Amino acid sequence: MKKQRILSYFISLFSFLLLGVSLHAQNDSITTTVNDSIKIKLKYGLRIGGDVGKLIRSFTDDDYSGFEVNADYRIKKALYIAGELGIEEKTTITDYLDVTTSGTYLKAGVDYNMYKNWLDMDNMIYSGFRVGAAAFSQNLNSLAVYNTDQYWAPQYASAESQKFNDLTAVWVELIIGIKVELFNNLYLGLNAQLKGLVTETIPNNFANIYIPGFNKTYDSSKIGAGYGYSISYLIPLYKKDKN
Amino acid sequence: MKHYKILALFFGIITIFSMGCEPDDICPESTPTTPSLIIRFYDILNQDSKKNVFNLKVQGVGNDNPLTDYNVVTKDSIVLPLKTDANTTQYSLHKEYSNTDNIIGGNEDFITINYSTEQVYVSRACGYKTIFKNVTLTINNDGDNWIQSKESINDNQSVEDEKAAHFKLFH
Numbered sequence A: 001m002k003k004q005r006i007l008s009y010f011i012s013l014f015s016f017l018l019l020g021v022s023l024h025a026q027n028d029s030i031t032t033t034v035n036d037s038i039k040i041k042l043k044y045g046l047r048i049g050g051d052v053g054k055l056i057r058s059f060t061d062d063d064y065s066g067f068e069v070n071a072d073y074r075i076k077k078a079l080y081i082a083g084e085l086g087i088e089e090k091t092t093i094t095d096y097l098d099v100t101t102s103g104t105y106l107k108a109g110v111d112y113n114m115y116k117n118w119l120d121m122d123n124m125i126y127s128g129f130r131v132g133a134a135a136f137s138q139n140l141n142s143l144a145v146y147n148t149d150q151y152w153a154p155q156y157a158s159a160e161s162q163k164f165n166d167l168t169a170v171w172v173e174l175i176i177g178i179k180v181e182l183f184n185n186l187y188l189g190l191n192a193q194l195k196g197l198v199t200e201t202i203p204n205n206f207a208n209i210y211i212p213g214f215n216k217t218y219d220s221s222k223i224g225a226g227y228g229y230s231i232s233y234l235i236p237l238y239k240k241d242k243n
Numbered sequence B: 001m002k003h004y005k006i007l008a009l010f011f012g013i014i015t016i017f018s019m020g021c022e023p024d025d026i027c028p029e030s031t032p033t034t035p036s037l038i039i040r041f042y043d044i045l046n047q048d049s050k051k052n053v054f055n056l057k058v059q060g061v062g063n064d065n066p067l068t069d070y071n072v073v074t075k076d077s078i079v080l081p082l083k084t085d086a087n088t089t090q091y092s093l094h095k096e097y098s099n100t101d102n103i104i105g106g107n108e109d110f111i112t113i114n115y116s117t118e119q120v121y122v123s124r125a126c127g128y129k130t131i132f133k134n135v136t137l138t139i140n141n142d143g144d145n146w147i148q149s150k151e152s153i154n155d156n157q158s159v160e161d162e163k164a165a166h167f168k169l170f171h
Helices: A002-037 A052-060 B002-020
Strands: A041-051 A064-074 A079-093 A097-113 A124-144 A162-183 A186-200 A223-241 B037-042 B053-060 B066-075 B077-080 B088-100 B103-123 B127-139 B149-152 B167-170
Touching (some): A041 A186, A064 A223, A097 A162, A124 A186
Antiparallel strands (some): A064 A079, A079 A097
């Protein structure tokens, strides 16, 4: 009695396993066809844009004019090669100095997308790294001597312009920002930059008050900051599966 | 969600940073800028010992006001600001000054300081300072000088900082 029960148990178990295998085999063939139909493709290509913030500032700020062209190229699902090319002219006026800086800059590096997109959406919350370099000149339009003692006022002032040419600077930059696809292939971006000056040409008996691309310099540190608003267009070159 | 936190943190850092750097635009008092001429008074009879001048009144020639802190005081040294927009500054050093019923007592001597100026860059906040080279001091002879003689600390005296005296006056 007991023996028979054990035997039937084994038979049923064995047949169940067999059935299971055959069921599994069937399942396999179905799922592959289902998967095929919802495969998600991602757009790869060259994204080119301009800095709208600098453009607006050029119209609203008398002491500033500048423009920046930026581009990125997707090399991996979340990794982009990115760069910016810009031109700036900025007049800095303090109580004792009036300086006009003008020049061009180039920045190159990578952006890494930290945002997990839903389906085939193509938005970015990214952090990036850049190496930047600028070639510029400074024109000291006027100066007034600083003196804590004002017994003999006014102090010496000079409106004779002095030009400092062939200045260069190199810096590194950390970027954090977002890029959102507003319409098909059209993106709006916003980013903030934290910069560290690596090397600069120090003009004789003067300093670099402003460096194109690096922005305002500080007496007490080699750190700089910046921001950007960009509108860019993606030229799609090919598509690749999202996996 | 985690990314938004990173983003918020980063913008926060930038804000704090830019606020923290605001004092950079104000020239700190500790920064040496345009120096003044420092004169010490010594005893003509014992040239190593300092000697006070009593009731001294110092006034720049061409300036309507006596030099602040030197309006009838007793001092063994004086700090004189020089004109940064000229190559000559003249001072009146009035010893034992008194004014009773508009009768002015004491002995007034004039000194003339000649120099050339040079502008030296300090910093973004302070801009330029003026330093003075080839500084010479002459005691204008009025027949009754209380200042007997003068001596510069260095040959070819310059006034580039306020660390030490630049001239000695003996009386």
